[in-house]
Amino acid sequence: GEPIVHKTFHSYTVRAKQGFAQSSRTVTNHAKSAGASLRRYNEVSLLQHVQDILESWSFHINNSSLILYRAVGPYNRTVLFGGKNPPLDKNDLRLRPLPFPTRRATFSEVKRVYDVLSSMEIYGSASDFTDSFPISPRQPLRKKVSKTDGSGEILVENVEYDATNSTCNLQDSEKNKVSVQPSPERQHKNSRSHIDRAKPRKSPCRPLPDIVARLAQSSSESELDSQISTPNIPIVSLIEQELEIEFNENLLAFQDTVPRYMKNKKIRRQRKKAKKDECVLNETLTNAKVKLWSACKLGDDELLSSVINDLLIEIKKSVELENKLENKEDVTVSCNSVINKDDMTKLVNDPNEDGNTMLHVAALGGHLKLVWQLMEVGSDPCNKNKKLQTPYAAANDKETRNMFRRFMGANPDKFNYSKSQIPGPLTDEIEQEELEKKKQQKKIKREKDKVKKKEFELKKREEDAKQRYLNLSDREKRALAAEQRILKQGCIMISRCFQCGVDMAGQVPFEYNSNRFCSMPCLKEHRLRNKVVI
Structure with missing residues (x-):
């Protein structure tokens, strides 16, 4: 098909790498930047432009x-x-959304989409597709398309295959093949034909290469000659x-080529490893571990300090025993009784099922003394739990975090604080x-x-004075202006009450019948004396 009318234009309506229309953002943000204003204007103009174009194309749309x-x-x-007045009706039966994604809206993309929608892909041979349709009486009879093989020759009959001898009758097949020079279009189609490699295919019967056929023939001839030349050799038949x-009686063990000293070395290593594991899992450390975890969860300072002191005493005893062993004294030492400082450090840094160490639990509970004692013993503040939180990051309050900072200030070289956050x-x-x-x-x-506050009070007074002046009559405004002129000339202006004669300087007077009064009682007395009878 040929295009009748087309129009392509682009407007700046979406901020780069944001992906939202500006109108949806300004509902909540009320952005007032130059870019936001430009995008809002472009959205309105784009809407108007699209609707005007569709209105001008209404004749073509109605006829489609x-x-x-x-x-x-x-x-x-x-x-x-x-x-x-929408340009298109939602309920129009002619409307169809595109069933696949498209690229940037350009004229070339529209033509590509039209080509995709107007073309049809056929899987299989074209003859099967055309044969499935009924023959129209107006059209001439269709000829059956004969299948072609990869070499460009049309096969009229099938190739004969002998299953008993596993050989192909090549001469018959060559006779049945009619060599026809295919057209270049058909050659191109055959080379680009679709092959479903998931389905099993029959293995083709191909002739052997000349060299292989000659070798096979020569080997068979040599075997026959050898049998004929040596008639005394008996032919052995397989039974x-x-x-x-x-297996117990006849199956022998495989020959062992590993030397003895290598086996002994491996056995010694395994024994050492087993001893090490036994030493780690001694009773003192297991009891201490249970007590330490309970102390951290409950926040018991006394229990934690007593357990740590007991462990330190055990470490001292083990050091003394090692010294005696070095001096070659006769001392019987069991593996379970020896505790090193490394064992204690490892015990304190062992995590639970959530990846939290004892220091994490103490920091979460906000136990300041426990945090300090655990770090003194060797609990590393750089350990992270399964949420990738260090004990400092897991702490809930500021005081606990400050305890970590104080320990860092007191012991700057004890840990590598770079990963502790x-x-x-x-x-x-620093605190001061x-x-x-x-x-x-x-x-x-x-x-x-x-x-x-002062500025607010001054502003309020100014507003009150301004409101009072606006509420004055024209006569009062003229009198006030006259008073200000007299005061500017250096004269003293005294305003007195009409009833009692008191000086009203700095006061707001009450006015009645063009007279001024200092207070409401004076005004009331004046009105009682000068009653008007109607």
Whole structure:
């Protein structure tokens, strides 16, 4: 098909790498940037432009038998079907959405989509496809398309295959083949034919190469000659017989080529490993482990300190025993009684099923003394649990975090704090500086609040004075202006109460019948004296 009308244009309506229309963002954010304003304007102009184009193409749209469109998302669908006078009707039976994704909206992409929709792919041979349709009486009879093989020759009859001898009658097949020079189009189709490699295919019967055929013929001839030249050699026939063999009696062990000293070395290593495991799992450490975990969960400082002290005493005893052994004294030492400092460090750093160590549990509970004692013993603050949290990051309150910082300040070389997520050490001087800094910040904030309060009061007074002046009559405004002129000339202006004669300087007077009074009682007394009888 040839295009009748087409139009392609692009507008800047979406921010780069965001993927949302600007109108959907401004509902909540109310962005006022230049880019947001430009995108909003472009959205409105794009909507108007598309609707104007579709209105101008209404003749072609009404005459078309099928309408294919692609509008992804609610905003794009409102361009086609939204508004008071939508360009397309939702309930139109001719509307069809494209059944596959498309690229950037260009004229070449539209032509590609049209080619995809207007073309049809046939899987298999074309003859099977054409034969499935009924023959129209108006069209001439179709000829059956004969199948072609890969060599470009049309096969009229099938090739004969002898299953008993496993050989092909090549001469018959060559006779049955009619050599026809295929057209270049057919050659191209055969080379690009679809092959379903998942389905099993019959193995083709191909002739052997000349060299292989000659070798096979020569070998068979030599065997026949040897049998004819040596007639005294008896021909041995093969006999099949089933026998039962017992493995216990007749099956011998495989020859062992590994030398003896290598086997002994391996056995010694295994024994050492077993001894090591036994030493690790001694009773003292297992009891201490249970007590330490319970102390960390409950926050019991006394229990934790007593268990640690017991372990330190055991470590001292084991060191003394080692010294005696070095001095070659006769001392009987059991493996379960020896405890090293490394064993204690490993015990403290062992995680539970969630990956939390004892230090994690103490930090989560906010037990400050336990945190300090565990780190003194050797609990590493760089260990992470299954959530990839260090004990510092797992702590819930600021005081616990400050305890980690204080320990870092007191023991800077005990651990490698680079992976512990602790921001830095906290000493008394740093803490004092931080407190002073906070005090200064609070002081500055108070001063700013005072200044703001004064400005607010002045503004309020100005507003009250302005409102009072606006509520005055024209005569009062002229009198006020006259008073201000007299005061500017250096004269003293005294305003007195009409009833009692008190000086009303700095007061707001009460006015009644063009007279001023200092208070409501004076005004009431004046009204009682000068009653008007109607």
